[in-house]
Amino acid sequence: MRVAGAMSGTSLDGVDLAVIETDGRVIVGFGETAYRPYSEAERAVLKAALGRWPGAPGVAEAAEVVEAAHLELITGLDQVELFGFHGQTLAHAPGLQGTHQAGDGGRLADALGAPVVWNFRSSDVELGGQGAPLAPFYHWACARWIGAETPVAFLNLGGVGNLTWVDPKAASPDAPGALLAFDTGPANAPLDDLMAVRGLGVFDRDGVLGLSGQADRDGVMEFLKDGYFLKVPPKSLDRSDFGYLVEVVSGLPDADAMATLVACVAGSVARGMEHFPKPVAQVLVTGGGRKNPAMMQALAAVIEADVLPVEAVGLDGDYLEAQAFAYLAARVLRGMTTSAPGTTGVAAAIGGGRISRPDG
Structure with missing residues (x-):
């Protein structure tokens, strides 16, 4: 199938869209990609709704922003049979309230005249899983696509960081021992927040600030x-x-504060890798963090493996997560699993997602 996937991440920068050809198991080919940034006004609406649950003030407005941005990107795509719509995570508390992604896939399906798969995380959370991360099943497909012969790790650096350990020899992503995935800690979120709080811009472009500072090692160790x-x-x-x-870094100069946050992120990734079943030779980095030279340098300094952007193996780090939700949408439509004990901690491999077709 030719499937489009869309992702609006925790960095609140905008919406990524990617088309892939897949049968829900293997990657057959890659299609077009597109990006639609949020305006400052839209970002303010989304930020105001962070941490809120359905029905709370500001949530409906956030959903409208998310839906409108997605429709701008998706409308007009040719020969797409199915859409994977993640929505915007506003709150995530597995084991407590659950998980909340703003945006209604049913409204998108009616507007697009095509089926939409959405609400990917709720079933996993309801059955005792963490509901995240969900990209690991796609990482397994990517490891197979690049021809990996030994275990490899994918590191996504969005607002939050997450790692996926992949055994490419596993017969399927839900096979026992095929995957181990988890959130490592903060990634771009505190870096971007520091820039905003200090009036320095939206993000540390090219890692200039982080590269010019000196990390507070005691602060990093305490973290x-x-x-x-x-x-x-x-x-x-x-x-x-x-x-x-x-x-925590409020008493440090701008550059030292940024360097400290970067070192915290890198250190949390290294700590996460201590949980891997077997060592990996490569850590393939995706998400916005891979474009930050300060971050990549800090990771290379603390990780005993080659740290490479996913482009080094022919993948597209800007759109990997959007591609993942296209892949997962195909799996949902075909009744296949989307998460497993090794990826979210759910008791058994399950298929999540809700399918909405035009006009109900």
């Missing part, structure tokens, strides 16, 4: 004592879970 890093995966985080970090 890495957080109990989350000892917790056995699978495990997941909300964007706000390490929101205190910006305050």
Whole structure:
């Protein structure tokens, strides 16, 4: 099938769209990609709704922003049979309230005149899983596509960081031992928040600020004592879970504060890799963080493996997550699994997602 997937991540920068050809198991080919940034006004609406659950003030407005942005991107795509719509995560508390992604796939299906798969995470959470990360099943397909022969890791650096350990020899992504995936800790979120709080811009372009600073090593070591890093995966985080970090570095000059946050992120990834069943020779980095030279340099300094952007193996790090939700949509439509004990901690491999067709 020719499937489009869309992703609006925790960095709140905009919507990524990607088309792939897949049968829900293997990647057959890659199609077009597109990006639609959020305006400052739209980003403000989304930020105001963070941490809120359905029915709370500001949530309906956030959903309208998300739906409108997606429709702008998706409308006009040719010969797409199915759409995977992730929505915008506003709150994520597995084991408590659940998980909340703003945006109604049913409204998109009616507007597009095509089936939409959405609400990918709720079933997993309801059955005891973390509901995140969900890209690992696609990472397994990517590892097969690049011809990996030994275990490989995918590191996504969005607002939050997450790792996927992949055994490409496994027969399927839900096979026992095929995957181990979990959120590592904060990634771009505190870096971007620091820039905003100090009036320095939206993000540290080209890592200029982080590269020019000196990390507070004592502060980094104190951060890495957080109990989350000892917790056995699978495990997941909300964007706000390490929101205190910006305050921790409040007494440092701009450059040193940024360098400290970058070192915290790199250290949390290295701690996460201690949970891998077997070592990997490569860590393939996707998401916006791979474009930050300060981040890539810090990762290479603490990880005993080659740290490479996914482009080094022929993949597109800007759109990998959007592609993942296209892949998952195909699996949902065909009644296949989308998460497993090794990826979210759910009791058994399950298929999530809701299918909405035009006019109900």
